[in-house]
Amino acid sequence: MNFLFAWRYFRSKKSTNAINIIAWISVLAIMVGTASFIVVLSVYNGFEDLVKSLYASFYTDLKVVPVKGKTIIFTPEELAKIKTVPGVDAYSLNVEEKALMRNGDWQSLVYLKGVDSDYTKVTSVKQHVRHGNYELGTADKPVAVLGVGVENALALEAEKALLPLTVYLPQKGETTDPLQSLAADNISTSGAFAIQEDFDNKYVITNIGFMQRMLHLQPDEYSAAEISLKAGANPDKVKRNLQAALGNKIDVTTRYEQNKTFFSAMQLEKWIIYGVLSLILTVAAFTMIGALTMLVLEKQKDIQILKALGTPDNKVQGIFLSEGLLLASVGGVGGVLLAVIICWAQEKFKIIALEGGSFVIDHYPVKLYASDVLLVLFTVIIVAMLASWFPSRKASLQPIELR
Known part of the structure; x- marks a missing residue:
């Protein structure tokens, strides 16, 4: 009415x-x-x-990291468990550490990330290579893909660089000699990716074998396992199943938890x-x-x-x-x-x-x-x-x- x-x-x-x-x-x-x-x-x-x-191009659906310390050992049995958890599509192992990269008088402090061949299955970093190629080389002849911000900081064109860069990584263990606390080696460059400033300005991607050699890690010792999920899978449910399968030595974080503040x-x-x-x-x-x-x-x-x-x-x-x-x-x-x-x-x-x-x-x-x-x-x-x-x-x- x-x-x-x-x-x-x-x-x-x-x-x-x-x-x-x-x-x-x-x-x-x-x-x-x-x-x-x-x-x-x-x-x-x-x-x-x-x-x-x-x-999402850089951070995966789930990430498995150690509860304590920087590295974790994954046995073949544990890796097999990851693959069998319902909802898991693929996983990639990596070793990440801060490093100093030099190109003559130019230098930049970066996060050097060594990844395996499955990295392209869990992220789309390869699709964001702006120029050059996505090539990572081998443990003895490493090649790196730089963020465009790192590329600018080092004053080079990654795919055209004639001379390799020098990379310095911290050695494991304690030493009183500063010169002995760093491991140095040369690394070539193959291209540069552009995703977002947070990644472009600080990340460099190379192969995992080189990082394990430089940091004197065991063959089954890694920084993290990054996981992509099947379409429609519930991240929280898969997270709980992974936690149950791998025990208390690991912590599983979703993409939201990896960037909670953001x-x-x-x-x-x-x-x-x-x-x-x-x-x-x-x-x-x-x-x-x-x-x-x-x-x-x-x-x-x-x-x-x-x-x-x-x-x-x-x-x-x-x-x-x-x-x-x-x-x-x-x-x-x-x-x-x-x-x-x-x-x-x-x-x-x-x-x-x-x-x-x-x-x-x-x-x-x-x-x-x-x-x-x-x-x-x-x-x-x-x-x-x-x-x-x-x-x-x-x-x-x-x-x-x-x-």
């Missing part, structure tokens, strides 16, 4: 055109606010997905954006107060007739609350449709480009989620109810003065 009155008041011609104009301005304000809300969240989602995909920061950023946009939407919805206040003044006689017929105050208040929700619904639905059109056009035609030309994409990415649309509509309804409360309360308190 309340919405029937609200719909009639919405459609009816007012005695003063200003009331109609203000009502449609409030609808337009909510529509623009809703569309802006959804578009901004969609652009954020697009960037978030892009960054997550870049991190992902938590991204979620916090999204909620901050939501808070700021909610304030903007609240300001836009305040035009509704003016529209409903004018409508209450316009319908004073109707209100008094309803009260004279025995309509309680809360019913009168409900009519004007429904009027506010109706205005918000029209604006909200219109805003959703407008946002969908904008996002579709941006995704299809790349209307708004990214300036600079140095990013991995050339346009603003968008990702429209139904959950975001529902959240925005819920926010619109809450804001509309708050904005409608004062005018509707004023209407319910109108005295009966029929003449």
Whole structure:
């Protein structure tokens, strides 16, 4: 019943055109606010997905690391158990250590990561080689693929370097002679990868045999095992099964846990954006107060007739609350449709480009989620109810003065 009155008041011609104009301005304000809300969240989602995909290119679904120390020994039986855990698609063993790389007078402190032949099965680093080739050499003749940031720091072109680099790695054990605490060797370069600054500026990939030789590790001694999962596998469930299969000497981390600070920061950023946009939407919805206040003044006689017929105050208040929700619904639905059109056009035609030309994409990415649309509509309804409360309360308190 309340919405029937609200719909009639919405459609009816007012005695003063200003009331109609203000009502449609409030609808337009909510529509623009809703569309802006959804578009901004969609652009954020697009960037978030892009960054997550870049991190997924380097970080695997699961990573098995030692609970204590830097290295862990995997027996053939334990490696066989990893492969048989349901959900595991492939695994790769690696040895990682900080190293100093020198190219003449240029030097850079890097993370030197030795990987096996299965590394390309669990990550897509090979697909991100910008120039040169993905070649890692052998234990005796090592070859490295550099991050483009490391390449720039060493002032070279990886695929064209005529002379090998010198790499210094820490020796195992304690020694009083600083010169004996480092192992040095030459390493050639084959190419450079570009994924994301966090990786490009500090990682160098080479073969695992070279790292084991330089660090004097046993043949079955590694830093970690990186694991990719089959499509649809639950990372948390596979993690529990791996932990049970390998015992307490290892710790299994998911991709989220490997980058917990980063992902938590991204979620916090999204909620901050939501808070700021909610304030903007609240300001836009305040035009509704003016529209409903004018409508209450316009319908004073109707209100008094309803009260004279025995309509309680809360019913009168409900009519004007429904009027506010109706205005918000029209604006909200219109805003959703407008946002969908904008996002579709941006995704299809790349209307708004990214300036600079140095990013991995050339346009603003968008990702429209139904959950975001529902959240925005819920926010619109809450804001509309708050904005409608004062005018509707004023209407319910109108005295009966029929003449």
